[in-house]
Amino acid sequence: ETGVTQSPTHLIKTRGQQVTLRCSSQSGHNTVSWYQQALGQGPQFIFQYYREEENGRGNFPPRFSGLQFPNYSSELNVNALELDDSALYLCASNIAGALTDTQYFGPGTRLTVL
Amino acid sequence: AQSVTQPDIHITVSEGASLELRCNYSYGATPYLFWYVQSPGQGLQLLLKYFSGDTLVQGIKGFEAEFKRSQSSFNLRKPSVHWSDAAEYFCAVGEANQAGTALIFGKGTTLSVSS
Numbered sequence: 001e002t003g004v005t006q007s008p009t010h011l012i013k014t015r016g017q018q019v020t021l022r023c024s025s026q027s028g029h030n031t032v033s034w035y036q037q038a039l040g041q042g043p044q045f046i047f048q049y050y051r052e053e054e055n056g057r058g059n060f061p062p063r064f065s066g067l068q069f070p071n072y073s074s075e076l077n078v079n080a081l082e083l084d085d086s087a088l089y090l091c092a093s094n095i096a097g098a099l100t101d102t103q104y105f106g107p108g109t110r111l112t113v114l
Numbered sequence: 115a116q117s118v119t120q121p122d123i124h125i126t127v128s129e130g131a132s133l134e135l136r137c138n139y140s141y142g143a144t145p146y147l148f149w150y151v152q153s154p155g156q157g158l159q160l161l162l163k164y165f166s167g168d169t170l171v172q173g174i175k176g177f178e179a180e181f182k183r184s185q186s187s188f189n190l191r192k193p194s195v196h197w198s199d200a201a202e203y204f205c206a207v208g209e210a211n212q213a214g215t216a217l218i219f220g221k222g223t224t225l226s227v228s229s
Contacts, residue, residue: 002157033216042118042204042219043158056216090157092217103217105150105157 002026004093004106012112018079021109025072025093031055032074033103034066037088049074078111086113116141118205120220127195128228135190135223137205146208146215147188149179152222153201161203164188175199200227 003026013019025032031050035043045058049068063079072093078085088110092103117140127133139145146165150158162173169181179190188205204222208215 002159004157035217035219040221042206042221043217045216045218048216058216092158102160102163103215105159107155107157 002104002106004091004104006089006091006106006109008109009107010110010112012114013081014114015081015083017081018077019081019111021076021089021111023074023076023091023093023106025074025091026104027072029072029093029095029104031094032068033092033094034076035090035092036060037090037108039087043090046076081113083113086111116207116209116218118207118218118220120205120223122223123221124224124226126226126228129197130194133190133192133195133199133225135203135205135225137188137190137220138186139188139205139207140186141207147179147181148206148208148217149173149177149188149190150204150206150219151201152204158204161190195227197227197229200225
C-alpha cells in the first residue's frame with residue numbers, strides 16, 4: 001500500500017473520444033508524475049506537476065494534458081484518443097525538493113481504445 | 115539522451131537459487147538509479163535506489179544491487195529466490211529536475227520461478 005490511489009481501474013473508449021483519469025496522492029506530496037505503460041514495455045514519463053504547474057514533459061503531444069489540485073489530487077486528460085493510447089496509466093507522487101525522495105506509484109488505470 | 119537497457123526479457127530461476135538481473139544505463143552525469151518490481155495488476159514498488167556513496171545498495175525483500183560506473187551497470191541480485199518473487203522487474207534512471215526526478219525505465223525483465 002503506497003497511499004496513492006487511481007480511478008477508474010479500467011476504462012474503454014473509442015477513437016476520437018476524450019478521457020480523464022484521476023489520481024489521489026499521499027498527503028503532503030506536492031509533486032505528481034504520470035507515466036504511460038504500453039503492453040510489454042516499461043513505463044514512459046508523460047509529465048510532472050509541482051505546485052499545480054507543469055514541471056517537465058516527456059515526448060508526448062499536447063493532447064495529453066494535466067491538472068493538479070491543492071487537495072493532493074490530479075488529473076490526466078487525453079483528447080482525440082488514438083488506438084496507440086491503449087495502455088496502463090500510472091501516477092506517482094513524491095515530496096519535491098529532495099532529489100533522493102522516493103516516488104510512490106498508484107495501481108494504475110487500464111485504458112483500452114477501440 | 116538518457117536510456118536504460120535490460121538485456122534479458124525473460125528469466126526462469128529455480129526456487130532457492132540465486133538471481134541476477136542485468137541493467138545498463140546511459141547517462142552523462144552521476145546517475146540516480148532505481149529498481150522497481152511490478153506484480154500482475156499492481157503498481158510499481160520500489161526495491162532499492164542508488165544516489166551516491168556505497169556502491170552496494172541493500173533493498174527490501176532481500177534484494178541488493180551494485181553500481182559499477184566503469185561498466186555503466188546496476189545489476190540486481192538476490193541470493194535465494196522465493197516463488198513470490200515472480201514478477202516484472204524494472205530498472206530506471208532518474209533525471210533530476212526542480213521537483214525531484216523523472217524516471218526513465220528499461221523495458222523490464224519477467225522473472226519466473228520454478229519449483
